[in-house]
Amino acid sequence: EPEVTQTPSHQVTQMGQEVILRCVPISNHLYFYWYRQILGQKVEFLVSFYNNEISEKSEIFDDQFSVERPDGSNFTLKIRSTKLEDSAMYFCASSVSRTNYGYTFGSGTRLTVV
Amino acid sequence: AQKITQTQPGMFVQEKEAVTLDCTYDTSDPSYGLFWYKQPSSGEMIFLIYQGSYDQQNATEGRYSLNFQKARKSANLVISASQLGDSAMYFCAMREGRETSGSRLTFGEGTQLTVNP
Numbered sequence: 001e002p003e004v005t006q007t008p009s010h011q012v013t014q015m016g017q018e019v020i021l022r023c024v025p026i027s028n029h030l031y032f033y034w035y036r037q038i039l040g041q042k043v044e045f046l047v048s049f050y051n052n053e054i055s056e057k058s059e060i061f062d063d064q065f066s067v068e069r070p071d072g073s074n075f076t077l078k079i080r081s082t083k084l085e086d087s088a089m090y091f092c093a094s095s096v097s098r099t100n101y102g103y104t105f106g107s108g109t110r111l112t113v114v
Numbered sequence: 115a116q117k118i119t120q121t122q123p124g125m126f127v128q129e130k131e132a133v134t135l136d137c138t139y140d141t142s143d144p145s146y147g148l149f150w151y152k153q154p155s156s157g158e159m160i161f162l163i164y165q166g167s168y169d170q171q172n173a174t175e176g177r178y179s180l181n182f183q184k185a186r187k188s189a190n191l192v193i194s195a196s197q198l199g200d201s202a203m204y205f206c207a208m209r210e211g212r213e214t215s216g217s218r219l220t221f222g223e224g225t226q227l228t229v230n231p
Contacts, residue, residue: 031216043159043205045218056218089157096216103149103209103219105159 002026004106006092012112013082021077021109023092029104032075033093034067036060037108043091049075082113117141118208120222127196128230134181135191135225137206146210148189149219150180153203162204165189166213196229203227 005024013019025032034046047057049067064080075094079086089110095103119138127133139148150162165173165180173180181190193200203224211217 033218035219042223043207043219043221045220048216048218050216055216058218091159093219096214102161102164104161105151107158110157 002104004092004094004104006090006106006109008109009107010110010112012114015084015113016081019079019082019111021079021090021092021111023075023077023106024073025075025092025094026104027073029094030096031055031094032067032069033095034077035091035093035105037089037091038085039088046077079111082111084113087111087113116222117220118206118222120206120225122225123223124226124228126228126230127193129198130195132192132194133196133227135193135204135206135227137189137191137222139187139189139206139208141187141208141210143210145212146208147213148180148182149207149209150178150189150191151205151207152200153205153224155202159205163191193227198229198231201227201229 007022032049035043036046037043045058047061048055066078068076089108091108092106117140146167148165152160152162163173163175163178163180165182172182177194179192203226205224206222207219209217209219
């Protein structure tokens, strides 16, 4: 079964540092997403990406966040200057192929800002 | 207003019994989809079942079934023959718009299910 791959599984970073979270979506999917889950809370949408540009973003996705699909397979989330409140699980997801509309999540990257 | 409401923060069930996890939703879009995900303590999001707003029949996937009541805007998850491995957080989520639109998912607060031996 195809899957969405995220690396790393855990990342610890110092406040103020930049982090890049990486994802490899399912190859024939057209839409890519990042979601965030602060510990003990519900999953929140950050951004969706289609046709090499952002198609939708939430109010959480401010100027410190950016996304990129640098090479046709990877999909990255960059947090420019991390804050303590950025500590969360970050999920990448992909959806919609020509043959099915499945919405698949990766296993997540647990980001801890210290 | 909340778009997805899960009113049960925690549920307990005996092994081998069935359990229903509640989910109500709010949308004015005629085309939408409803998802259930399982999140074990390890943190990953595991897709369980999907129901489209135009689907004529309730979705079933093995021991999982979705009790879809469109007029009541509810999409309850039924787990039959509970197993110890079913202990996890369960999230209901909704996608508004056509299936091909690539819309965001909106999640509920989740229900923590504990299966007792």
